[in-house]
Amino acid sequence: MAKFLPLSAYVEYPPEEMIRRAAAFKSEMTRRRTVRQFSDRAVPRGVIEDCLITAGSAPSGANLQPWHFVVVSDAAIKARIREAAEREERAFYHGRAPREWLDALASLGTDENKPYLERAPCLIVIFAKTFELLPDGRKVKNYYVSESVGIATGLLIAALHHAGLVSLTHTPSPMGFLNEILNRPKHERAFLLLVAGYPAEDAAVPDIGRKSLDEIATFG
Numbered sequence: 556m557a558k559f560l561p562l563s564a565y566v567e568y569p570p571e572e573m574i575r576r577a578a579a580f581k582s583e584m585t586r587r588r589t590v591r592q593f594s595d596r597a598v599p600r601g602v603i604e605d606c607l608i609t610a611g612s613a614p615s616g617a618n619l620q621p622w623h624f625v626v627v628s629d630a631a632i633k634a635r636i637r638e639a640a641e642r643e644e645r646a647f648y649h650g651r652a653p654r655e656w657l658d659a660l661a662s663l664g665t666d667e668n669k670p671y672l673e674r675a676p677c678l679i680v681i682f683a684k685t686f687e688l689l690p691d692g693r694k695v696k697n698y699y700v701s702e703s704v705g706i707a708t709g710l711l712i713a714a715l716h717h718a719g720l721v722s723l724t725h726t727p728s729p730m731g732f733l734n735e736i737l738n739r740p741k742h743e744r745a746f747l748l749l750v751a752g753y754p755a756e757d758a759a760v761p762d763i764g765r766k767s768l769d770e771i772a773t774f775g
């Protein structure tokens with residue numbers, strides 16, 4: 556039976572304030588960059604916790620919240636993840652990847668070496684749950700899993716950036732090794748690995764562009 560509450564958390568801003576806030580948020584978010592050189596400085600656990608709570612506030616199909624986040628800071632586990640990821644990446648860069656895909660990656664300067672998987676203080680592995688397993692063994696199907704987990708991941712990336720950290724969206728393919736290393740059940744699919752921390756002092760980012768508003772949006 557549905558139960559309703561007043562929308563007491565909503566805040567309306569006068570138009571000028573709204574315009575100012577939208578522009579300020581645009582400036583804040585458009586300076587976000589994917590970083591591939593990390594410092595080994597530790598990050599406060601409370602910051603990561605708050606960012607995860609933000610991610611967990613994402614809308615989801617039927618509010619089923621089909622995600623699970625595993626935060627890895629243990630050096631031995633990070634080393635195992637690096638080893639397994641680099642094995643997959645070697646197979647990708649030197650065999651599996653079609654020429655077209657390698658061409659698309661050329662401007663980023665990426666390769667099979669992933670030292671940041673050990674150096675960064677924090678790896679957040681995001682799992683997508685195809686169904687929920689109840690304590691009595693029953694399965695409850697989740698809906699729009701990829702869409703929901705993608706939105707939660709976007710909020711997480713934004714929250715980390717807003718807090719003053721940098722991140723790298725990493726997708727070694729396939730990612731099944733993460734279930735094994737992190738002891739996650741089969742019905743959870745490793746969705747994405749987010750490397751988070753401070754940038755290295757000499758961090759540099761690829762000189763790439765973003766599409767203009769005209770290219771990405773149409774107003775009818």
Ligand SMILES: Cc1cc2nc3c(=O)[nH]c(=O)nc-3n(C[C@H](O)[C@H](O)[C@H](O)COP(=O)(O)O)c2cc1C
Binds near residue numbers: 587591723725726
């Ligand atoms: C789904 C997804 C997968 C990605 N996988 C990788 C990856 O495996 N390795 C990597 O170095 N960057 C990866 N990236 C980062 C993109 O290359 C990066 O977001 C893009 O080049 C734009 O750069 P920016 O984030 O600095 O704007 C991925 C990004 C997304 C959204």
